[in-house]
Amino acid sequence: MDKVITLNQTNIPFRSGLFSRLYLTLTLASIVLIWLVSIVGNYTEEKQSLISKEHRNTLLNYALEASDLIDKNNIDQLKKWTENLKRKEDTWVAILKTEPKWLVGNIDTDIFQGISDLTIGRDINYPIHLNFSYNPVMKIPIPDSQYNLMIQLPQHMRPGAYWHVLNTTIRLGFPIILIAIICFIIYRHIINPLKIIQNATQKITQGSFDIDIDESLLYRSDEFGDLSRSFGTMATRIEVLINRQRQLIQDISHELRTPITRIKLILDSEIKTDISHRVEQEIDGMQRLLEDTLTLSWLNNEKTKVLKESIDLTLLLDSICEDARFEFSRDDIVLNIPDSCIIHNSNHRSVGQAFENIVRNALKYTNQGTQIVISMSAERSSDKSKYVNISICDHGFGVEEQYLEEIFEPFFQVDSARDKSQSGFGLGLALTKRQIEAVRGSIYARKNTPSGLCFIINLPYQ
Ligand SMILES: Nc1ncnc2c1ncn2[C@@H]1O[C@H](COP(=O)(O)OP(=O)(O)O)[C@@H](O)[C@H]1O
Ligand SMILES: [Mg+2]
Structure with missing residues (x-):
């Protein structure tokens, strides 16, 4: 639990809110998604748009068959063969002679991709447009001749039969899977801390404050980290x-x-x-x-207290000391205070009770003839605000160093005080501390030299 209290906003090295995390995750996920769909989509389209090896071989064989007939110069036979092929493949077939007439330079295959020369017809090794509904005309050079077999790609050889199914799967499937993964991660990121805090709440409901918030959550730099830290602090308080x-x-x-x-x-x-x-x-x-x-x-x-009164601290201390001198029949209180010292927005009763307790303690726990010195001065704090510093020091037996904080706890009494017949219940300083804090002041005790105890009180002017 201690770690909860010591952790606060400033201990966290850098802060990243939930919004920026979500924004970053979603942006990255969208970029990856778009990139993945386009890469995989393009790759599949390319693979799908090539004519299969088997069909390419069939087309090349047709060209070889034509080559035989051309060798024999048997044009009638060639015509018949062409008619047969048309019927067999249910397509358009022709034999074309190509004579490229380049005057300067030659064909650059990088530029004329899929076109072996400038006549119509596509190379069988290049991809087919999957989105065009008509089948392209293929041009297969007939070996050992100047001719080409021109054939409109038969429907059964057309590639990409599964292209539409694959395309839809890629463009729908990928987003569905990836978004599901991202949602799961975000869900865990949000729900896990809520579950931890819910468990802690349940423990508190059952009366156990020994809650154990996961360290990874305590050190989180987002709103859930803040929530878990303040939750821990709340439980401790x-x-x-x-x-x-x-x-x-x-x-x-x-x-x-x-x-x-x-x-x-x-x-x-x-x-x-x-x-x-x-x-x-x-x-x-x-x-x-x-x-x-x-x-x-x-x-x-009760935290609220009416803080509306202006108090002259000099008058207040004067009258408290006067009463105390009379009650304890002692004349050894020395006041080193200005003629007047007025503070505002305070509470007369609280400050009066606090001073009275300390002065009475000083008289109660010291012997006759030892001086009690009360001093008052104006000071300036580090943030430049003015405050009054009041010290009430005696020369009694004091308390040991280890009890200097404990004496402000309710019912705490140093053993020597318990024995005294006059002693109270050990509530005086506990009350004093709370009264001073209620008027936005502070109090602590320190040892006096050579002996005795000093109480230092700081009160704001405003
Ligand atoms: N001026 C003092 N000198 C020595 N001991 C003191 C002095 N003031 C307080 N103490 C110690 O602090 C304890 C708590 O003080 P307080 O809360 O006023 O209780 P009480 O006076 O009823 O015992 C006292 O019992 C005493 O042991
Ligand atoms: Mg007392």
Whole structure:
């Protein structure tokens, strides 16, 4: 789960949205499709438009037969033979003498493809136009003579009988198969992450927050990557919130048990003097605990707070310290603060409670005669916005380095504090932190030198 929290938009080296991926895939697929159909189509057409070897041999044999008759100079026989061939092949047949009359140059077979000279008739080795409905006239040179056998290609020798079927298959079949493959890939690309997220949702529905989102999905640089990352963060946050609430309920029940047991003991004891005063004390404690817990739970859950008030921090700190001095009968709080310091869009009650908790802690956890110094100064943050920096430092026994963050957790108390009869429930700093954050400020603790604790609070001016 940790990896979910640390991953965000900026950790992903480069981003490619779903749109650009789809666009690229479809464009490439279309180009491949067009290219494939034209290459395969042309190749098949060429292969299909050649007269088969068997028929070519038959035609060449006819030319040989004619050659025999021409050798014998038997024209009548040749005429008969021609008539027979016409009937046999149900076509047109003639014998033609060709005398090319080139004055300059000779025939270039590359240019006159399929034409052996400039007279009509096609070479039997060249392709036939499959789209023409009529059969072309073939010209087969008669060996050892100046004559050519001219014969309109007999219908049964015409190539490309399957051409239309093949053509349709190529032009329809290829797109159907290729588009199906592309659709499948796109479908998987979209549906897989949805399935993973759906599984995670189901786990959460069943109360388990230990969701395991596939790493490949977390690192995806498109909208699904964003979704999975924010989903992971959401699950972690919900888990933390729920655990915090559970812990809170556990801690309250635990804290309430002690005073209730004490009240029972008081009521059961033999010595019945001053019962009401002691019971009242315990009930006061329980009431404080419940009030603090309610406030804490309200601050945990409610994000909105009325931030409309302007506060003079000098006046506020002055009056808090005045009350504290009186209550703790101590005169060792030193204020290093300006005559006036007004902040806007804040909340008087939140800031007041936060200051009060820290000042009271400082008095509670230090001995008489050790100074508590409160300083205030205006600062500028890295983004140039102005804020007020308030430090409240004491010279008591402080807390150890390892607890400096933990003291802000609800019910956390360092052991030495627990022993003190005056101590509270460990809710004060948890409340303080949330109050400060509710007015868009921040707070942390650090060790003071040579001893003691410092709380640093930053509050925005506006
Ligand atoms: N100024 C301080 N000096 C030493 N310890 C402190 C000081 N302030 C707070 N702490 C420690 O932090 C713990 C939490 O403080 P807080 O949340 O106010 O609870 P509580 O005062 O009710 O114990 C205290 O129990 C105490 O151990
Ligand atoms: Mg306290």
